[in-house]
Each structure stands twice: as C-alpha cells, then as structure tokens.
Amino acid sequence: QVQLVESGGGLVQAGGSLRLSCAASGRTLSRYAMGWFRQAPGKEREFVAAINGIGGSTYYADSVKGRFTISRDNAKNTVYLQMNSVKPEDTAVYYCAARISAISAVVPSTYDYWGQGTQVTVSS
Numbered sequence: 001q002v003q004l005v006e007s008g009g010g011l012v013q014a015g016g017s018l019r020l021s022c023a024a025s026g027r028t029l030s031r032y033a034m035g036w037f038r039q040a041p042g043k044e045r046e047f048v049a050a051i052n053g054i055g056g057s058t059y060y061a062d063s064v065k066g067r068f069t070i071s072r073d074n075a076k077n078t079v080y081l082q083m084n085s086v087k088p089e090d091t092a093v094y095y096c097a098a099r100i101s102a103i104s105a106v107v108p109s110t111y112d113y114w115g116q117g118t119q120v121t122v123s124s
Contacts, residue, residue: 002026002113004096009118012086016122020081022096022115029053030074033099036081037108038092038120045095049081050104059104064090086122093117 008020020036035050049070050059058070069082079096097111105111 004113004115006096006115006118009120011121014122014124018083020094022079024077029098031102033101033104034079035097037095040092045108047106052104053102088122088124091122093119
C-alpha cells in the first residue's frame with residue numbers, strides 16, 4: 001500500500017511563492033506518474049500538474065503554466081510543486097496523487113493513490 005503525505009501549504013499573499021511537498025511511503029514511486037490536483041470550495045477537483053515516471057516529462061494546466069513547476073526526487077521518494085506568482089484563484093486544497101503507470105494523466109479517476117490534501121490560501 002502507498003501512503004502519500006502533502007505538506008507546505010499555508011497562507012500567502014498574491015504574487016508570493018510556496019513549495020508543496022508530497023512524501024511517499026510503502027513503495028518506491030520512481031516509475032510511477034505523479035500528479036498534483038486541487039479543489040476549491042464548491043468546485044470539482046482539477047488537474048494542476050503531472051510528471052512522468054520515466055523520462056520525467058512534465059505537464060501543466062494552462063492556468064498554472066509558467067508559474068508552477070513540478071519536480072521529483074526519487075532518492076527521497078518525494079514530489080514537489082513550486083508555486084510562484086500565486087493568485088487568489090489558486091486558493092484550494094492541493095492533493096498529491098500517484099498513478100500505477102509511467103505515463104501521466106489529467107483525469108483524477110485514473111490515479112490510484114491520494115494524499116489527504118494541504119490547504120493553500122492566497123490573499124489579495
């Protein structure tokens with residue numbers, strides 16, 4: 001079984017930065033695709049970013065492209081989401097997810113393991 005634990009969320013002013021971390025245990029995830037999703041109150045969970053398990057290709061939602069960066073440290077079994085130039089509309093609970101496939105996907109239901117989420121609040 002895989003456990004994912006997110007950290008790094010909090011309150012930040014618009015234009016600021018945050019780095020989210022997702023630490024995995026129970027299995028080495030170096031070959032798995034990893035994704036970040038977010039869910040704002042009253043909205044559906046949406047794709048933010050993903051990174052392939054092999055090769056490390058990355059993918060981003062248009063709303064965060066150029067501002068957010070996903071990366072992974074396989075030695076630490078950890079995935080990161082660097083969030084720069086944040087906006088109030090980035091406010092949401094951010095979830096880390098792992099997919100038993102090396103290929104990333106944007107649909108939440110295609111991911112097999114999820115963390116509990118970390119709150120990010122951006123003030124204007």
